[in-house]
Amino acid sequence: MPNILANAKWDQNGVTVAGNGMQGSAANRMNNPGGLYVDDNQTVIIADTINHRIIQWNKGDINGQVVAGGNGKGNGLNLLSRPTDVLIEKETNTLIICDQGNQRVMQWSRRSGTTKGEILIDNIFCNGLVMDDQRYLYVSDMEKHEIKRYKLGDKIGIVAAGGNGKGVGANQFNKAGYLFVDRQQTIYISDEDNDRIMKWNKGAKEGITIAGGQGIGSALKQLFWPNGLIMDALHSKKKVSEKTQKGFPTVLLSETKINALEHVCFGNP
Template identity: 50%
Template sequence: MTDDEARNICKTYVDTYLDKIHRISSTQDASMNAIIEYVTNKCVEDLILTEDIEVARSALDVLMMKELTRNAISIDSIQTQIQAGVQEALVDLHEATEEADNKVRNMLSRINTLTRCNPLTPPDMTTKTTTTTTTTSVSLRASSINIHPNAKWAQNGITVAGGNGRGSETNQLAHPWGLYVDDDETIYVADWGNHRIVEWKSGAMNGKVVAGGNEAHQLYAPRDVIVDKESDSLIISGCGNGRVVRWPYQNGTSGETIISNIDCIGLTMDENRSLYVVDNEKHQVRRYKIGGAQGTVVAGGNGQGNRRDQLSKPRYVFVDRDHSVYVSDNETHGVMKWEEGAKQGIVVAGGQGPGNSLTQLNAPQGVVVDQLGTVYVADWGNDRIIRWPKGATQGTVIIGRNGEGVQSNQLDCPVGLSFDRHGNLYVVDFGNHQVQRFNIE
């Protein structure tokens, strides 16, 4: 689902409800306008992540409660107003929801029809490879340096990409997702809302578009990117058009489709240049070796569920030196580890249902693992980064102890995660349209 599609859906629900109660947002007081804007934006962010229309319906519950209590000045008056108006409010809510459901159903039907009539990828999954003379010098997603188990990071982040509001200028990003940090601290960002990959040199005020466009031969809503130095190319998951592409770094104007017909989100590569790809729709991770055509399931692949041999809407993947696969599993709210050749995984972080305790995660996204086996997770729903030592039953919050926000010590829906070679932590701050670096102390 694209940013525009999610925003149209959320606005349909919000506007339908406001029309039902005969209130127009532009004529409300400042506080009501702010709430409407906040609810709409939060709906968009959550809908992009979950692709669950129930998110948009829930937004109306918030507006209904605000409308019921808008003139209340005390706890008693809040209770009185709710009791007096709740029946009528529930009727309005129900009618508005049904009306919006029908509008959105028609909207999605048109989108699906257009997609079927204008497919962006071939119907069959195929893999193409580039022949090279060596299989070494692959730059991995996370640094291989040791990080002390009690290491601390600065709590105030430094903006290293974006940070100038949502937009398409070279100093802006629009709902970024994955990132890759190179050896020289150059950052590559999957700029989801702008359908492009942006390169930010260390200390740069502006980025450079190195891949992009939403034509069939270009990009559409990319969610992750890595660098393959052997082929001097970027490998990109183009979630919106269901494929993985290899994009030449030097003067590339289009990408080569290497995997098609896949709902890909996260991807990574091991030292042998085997590619690991998360298939969100099929609830699995597949490994594609050089010269391989179909790939091998290395995690999940047994349908959607919470059994140890299953995944449920997996997001991002990390592979360690032993070729164990770590997967952030969105709907089981945990991180699972699958050793090489294993038929089942084990939960190494979260997995206790959604929540904000130190034993829980809420829709985890980016995941990286250090040499000690410590797992670091972007805890999307809790706006924090949490560290989970090997064998631990609970984690510790290392970044984002101050809730959702725009300050340098806050995050808003963190997604992508990576270290540089010094141990500094890079976080894609999805809701604030930026990448933050938290320096190791």
């Protein structure tokens, strides 16, 4: 988790680190980029949703490299359908992919020459996924409005948040989206159609609204379809990205409309 200095000031001008701002399927373009993962070398791995592929951008590269999918839309083991999120599982050096259109979670080796993946979890309308320090995998299910936790390799998980149907209650979601989990296994969830961010402590029966939840809008107390989020581990400051407005800064912001990723930098005030 990033440790952001207390006196850090967010730069108002971003630097493009992937894509060229134009929609397309060429190696230097994306079409509706979704979730992303940044490794220790600042390599950015992105779910290029409408291109049905996972694309990797090494620092400073003009073109990306397809590392999973990219063979058109489909349900074969060499294909993806509208992937929405991705992460790296470091111990096995694999990608774990939320293959939403196929309602499954895939695992794909990062070794050169890999042409297909394997199914980790099926029958789940996944949207976001994250892994904690103990290698438990958390997956959001947009149809069941819940977050499930899986021991890596298990097909059956346990409900870690939600699971009480669609709604606005403290124990419910309306399209659970992207996730973040801290070292205490507290889960932070972008509750997209409720326009709020929820915090769910380990073992809790309901969550706490920590951002938004005041109706859809552009006021500072409101969110508009919140999407990705991270946490500053040092100061527990939420960083939220929204699909239609950028009222809250993020370390890396996936912007749907311009089909590029911006690196939001910070320095001394």
